[in-house]
Amino acid sequence: MSVDTSITLATGQPYPYRRAELVEPDWRRFPGWRDVTEAEWRSAQWQRVHCVKNNKQLRELVGDLLDESFFADLERDQAERATMSMLLPPQMVNTIAPDLAPAGPGSLTEAWLRDPVRHYMLPVFSDRRADWPSHPHASRDSLHEHDMWATEGLTHRYPTKVLAEVVPTCPQYCGHCTRMDLVGNSTPTITKLKFAAKPADRLEDMLDYLRRTPSVRDVVVSGGDVANLPWPRLEAFLAALLEIENVRDIRLATKALVGMPQHWLGDDVRAGVERVARTARDRGVALAMHTHANHAASVTPLVAEATRAMLDAGLRDVRNQGVLLDGVNADPHALLDLCFRLLDGAGITPYYFYMCDMIPFAEHWRVSVADAQRLQSAIMGYLPGFATPRIVCDVPFVGKRWVHQLASYDEVRGISGWTKNYRTTLEQDDPEALERHYSYYDPIHTLPAEGQEWWRAQVAASVPV
Secondary structure (H helix, E strand, O other): OOOOOOOOOOOOOOOOOOOOOOOOOOHHHOHHHOOOOHHHHOOHHHHHHOOEOOHHHHHHHHOOOOOHHHHHHHHHHHHHOOOOOOOEOHHHHOOOOOOOOOOOOOOOHHHHHHOHHHHHHOOOHHHOOOOOOOOOOOOOOOOOOHHHEEEOOEEOOOOOEEEEEOOOOOOOOOOOOOOOOOOOOOOOOOOOOOOOOOHHHHHHHHHHHHHOOOOOOEEEEEOOOHHHOOHHHHHHHHHHHHOOOOOOEEEEEOOHHHHOHHHHOOHHHHHHHHHHHHHHHHOOOEEEEEEOOOOHHHOOHHHHHHHHHHHHHOOOOEEEEEEEOOOOOOOHHHHHHHHHHHHHHHOOEEEEEEEOOOOOOOOOOOOOHHHHHHHHHHHOOOOOHHHOOEEEEEEOOOEEEEOOOOOEEEOOOOEEEEOOOOOOOOOOOOOOOOOOOEEEEOOHHHOOHHHHHHHHHHHHHOOOO
């Protein structure tokens, strides 16, 4: 991670603000899309059909513009490390090295290896750390969401809020996905959890729980990605939510606004969102959308157009919840570039950046709490207060905490202690839940030599920390 504090000559400020015009990269630069029309590109169906799902399809798209070494690197990662299967819509692929014109065999290789969007959407084996590919405390369900299911797929962790996982798939799969144990297809390293109940029964069970639990006022409708739930089924679920008197906030979680904006630009979807938003407004319910952009290159004119369509349809807000990722955005300039691109270019409010969770094989993406604190300080004062994102640590058994809210911190061993002011559903009868310190762990490679040696000794002795 680089926390750049250099003073620029032009402005005398550590970060030089420049408003950037959004540009849709030319997809025709790829041999496989040379003849794709604008009408095809704007079609959600075309985007879904032409997603890149494997090495063979990537080869067909780029031809010889990538060296064989890249494909071997990618294939090894898919076989030995990947927790998510490969799935990139054309829209996402088109934002990888967007400014580089192909110049013959292998000409894209180095740029792709360096590219931040590729780094988290299409990880290769050489990206991963060889010393600590996984933290000793990494786990498939690192936030214990399944342990807090009130009904299948409905996580009730916070006193007044629930997370409804209405579908276990997405239009695109991010390598760092925190729900990697449930979402998407199994990989050679991870056999995914499968929902047991039928989809209609699961959704009805969620609604029944909310009807009899008046303390819940806020429902995050997620998955997976709500863009993968057929719109009539999603609209029916939202209509039923809006009939529950205690539900006052509904948030639709969809990376597809960034990864496949064509979905949200479809006439049927826009009309449906307008119907739901009108009902929400009439009933005094705040209806918003949360998306997931991690780098400025992902914010294109189509993303801005889809965002405007959603706001025009009546959503209260469109907000961004990104993930803090080393090699992608864990730098003040990269993070501020993204935030201004979202705010100025697309009308999306920067909201949260989560520290990458402690899932398997994610250590090359994670940063320490200390670096996250420095990064939060470095971005303050540039954005409007309402659009200055909070960097948060999602602490196991606790939940979201601003990175400066820790109660204790051993920076040598990278162990931070956190407290909370409510009980999760796992701790209703635990008298010590509000006094206990809960641990979070920095990536071991970020620690001083003394701390790294201590962890090696713990692992060798199989001693829990």
